[in-house]
Amino acid sequence: MLHFSRRNFMAWSGKAFLSAACASPLLAGLLSGCKTGDVVGELGRATGVLDDEQARSVARVATALGRSFEDITPEQEFYIGRTVGATILGSYSPYTDPKATSYVNLVGTLVSLSSDMPETFGGYHFMILDSDEINAFAAPGGLIFVTRGMLRCCTTEDAVAAVLAHEIGHIQHQHGIQTIQRARVTSAFTILAAEGARTLGGRDLVQLTEIFEESVSDVINTLAVNGYSRNAEREADRAAVMILDRAGYDSAALVSMLEVMETKLTPGGLDFARTHPAPASRIRDIRPILPLVRASNPALRQERFLAALHRI
Amino acid sequence: MAQMMSVQIQTGQLRSSPSFLARIVGEVAYARQVQVLEERTGWMRVAVPGSELIGWMHESALSRRRIVLQAGDADVERAATTGEIALAGKGFNEQVEREFRSRNPDLDFRKIDQMQASRPTMAQVHQFALEGRLRLAE
Numbered sequence: 001m002l003h004f005s006r007r008n009f010m011a012w013s014g015k016a017f018l019s020a021a022c023a024s025p026l027l028a029g030l031l032s033g034c035k036t037g038d039v040v041g042e043l044g045r046a047t048g049v050l051d052d053e054q055a056r057s058v059a060r061v062a063t064a065l066g067r068s069f070e071d072i073t074p075e076q077e078f079y080i081g082r083t084v085g086a087t088i089l090g091s092y093s094p095y096t097d098p099k100a101t102s103y104v105n106l107v108g109t110l111v112s113l114s115s116d117m118p119e120t121f122g123g124y125h126f127m128i129l130d131s132d133e134i135n136a137f138a139a140p141g142g143l144i145f146v147t148r149g150m151l152r153c154c155t156t157e158d159a160v161a162a163v164l165a166h167e168i169g170h171i172q173h174q175h176g177i178q179t180i181q182r183a184r185v186t187s188a189f190t191i192l193a194a195e196g197a198r199t200l201g202g203r204d205l206v207q208l209t210e211i212f213e214e215s216v217s218d219v220i221n222t223l224a225v226n227g228y229s230r231n232a233e234r235e236a237d238r239a240a241v242m243i244l245d246r247a248g249y250d251s252a253a254l255v256s257m258l259e260v261m262e263t264k265l266t267p268g269g270l271d272f273a274r275t276h277p278a279p280a281s282r283i284r285d286i287r288p289i290l291p292l293v294r295a296s297n298p299a300l301r302q303e304r305f306l307a308a309l310h311r312i
Numbered sequence: 313m314a315q316m317m318s319v320q321i322q323t324g325q326l327r328s329s330p331s332f333l334a335r336i337v338g339e340v341a342y343a344r345q346v347q348v349l350e351e352r353t354g355w356m357r358v359a360v361p362g363s364e365l366i367g368w369m370h371e372s373a374l375s376r377r378r379i380v381l382q383a384g385d386a387d388v389e390r391a392a393t394t395g396e397i398a399l400a401g402k403g404f405n406e407q408v409e410r411e412f413r414s415r416n417p418d419l420d421f422r423k424i425d426q427m428q429a430s431r432p433t434m435a436q437v438h439q440f441a442l443e444g445r446l447r448l449a450e
Contacts, residue, residue, distance in 0.1 A: 079406070
């Protein structure tokens, strides 16, 4: 498949939205982000577990506090990330060359150890996607996907490290789960309060799964369709430069990779051209933060890069 | 009062010194509480109450919020309304993933399982860093 199957994705996310809206008009209200407190109280009552007084009380607290991505535990982030990953793999096939995969995992793990978040609930894992498109995705929790097209923009191991460090930057800053609408987190907590210590069952499970599906859809929408904010991209680039410097890679390789990318990107394309700021503008932001002295790229590093990725 | 923190990753590893290259002296399970003895840029030396285990963990593996493994009703209410504590196994969990998978049977989670099952060992990463004249984070 040459590009992310946006048709499949849109059909899927549309289905998630419709199923939520049909199953519960209250959730449809939540989706629009209006009257959160009232709706949360209604939702609690609708589960049949809270009585009126309890529902009003939960609604008051939820309205007063709201809940945000910071309340999503690393364990929950792990489950969101798995489903985001499985959805990505619904549109792309893995590139199964063991040498290339093992190499990308070594570079990725090495740079992840130099990030501010070297440990995640389930750890970092890297996969090459068999696509000519120029793209990379970081699913929350540490699952990182990079296309063959993206790796073809890399002429050195340092450039591969730069691509992966940028994605790790998104994970370190939790950009993915930040795109989940606050109202979804608040309503998930309301179900949690209604559920108490019991095992989730029946309608609660259905509703929580719908909120899960919508949360995954928020993340995928950002990764594949709308892109992160300009500010989030700057943060990921800054994190990448810091990570590369710490690990001993040449952080200017991020610029070299973007220069190659610029020559390969098709304007109006459905890949990085759609979801990322133009390479030239990223380069303008990166140059001032690069260290004065560039790290060297020893011959052995270049040899192993060519040996692992020459067929990419 | 001694500062307590909770392990927020699947399996926490205790090391003999504050470095990923240091020897692993023990493992601590998710949600286990540990006592902080000392802090050094990015790392914490911790003791595991009820055991002899002492070692260094990276701060990203630890949470200041108490993570409750077997939550009672009061814990759930506190977690849902104040955020002071977090609940292990609640919210978006394995059960929710199962329900999601039954509604979306076309999505193949086996490839995700395979992806998560493989990871280079620290010895391999160390060797890779040495050969490439790179640094492993201290």
